Amino acid sequence: MRPFTLADLAEVNSWWKARKQPVRPASYLPKYGYIQPGVAAGWLFRTDSCIGFLDDFVTNPKAPLMQRVMYLDGITRNLVATAKRVGIKALVVYTGNEGIWRRLGKVHGWKTPEGKRFYAVRVP
Numbered sequence: 001m002r003p004f005t006l007a008d009l010a011e012v013n014s015w016w017k018a019r020k021q022p023v024r025p026a027s028y029l030p031k032y033g034y035i036q037p038g039v040a041a042g043w044l045f046r047t048d049s050c051i052g053f054l055d056d057f058v059t060n061p062k063a064p065l066m067q068r069v070m071y072l073d074g075i076t077r078n079l080v081a082t083a084k085r086v087g088i089k090a091l092v093v094y095t096g097n098e099g100i101w102r103r104l105g106k107v108h109g110w111k112t113p114e115g116k117r118f119y120a121v122r123v124p
């Protein structure tokens with residue numbers, strides 16, 4: 001796993017396209033992202049406050065399921081560490097993906113506010 005570079009954009013866009021999602025222009029993606037080539041990617045979006053968002057997680061639908069799960073976990077850990085390093089104090093994730101939703105709670109210990117459909121976590 002390594003930081004995402006613009007050279008990875010075509011590969012990642014092919015995953016979004018295969019998942020019937022809009023492809024992203026380079027200008028849409030933030031500075032901090034991680035990729036496991038051939039498997040998965042995700043990004044940290046910063047705001048003008050101490051809050052950040054983890055978003056645009058995507059996986060290669062042709063990659064084995066357990067590889068996708070394993071690398072999404074690693075990407076999430078790297079993004080949280082990056083958030084801490086750049087001074088973000090709280091992270092939010094909105095996702096309609098049930099797999100990501102479950103793993104954020106079970107594996108990463110994130111909490112969802114009562115009756116809400118997002119996860120939030122304080123960055124220690």
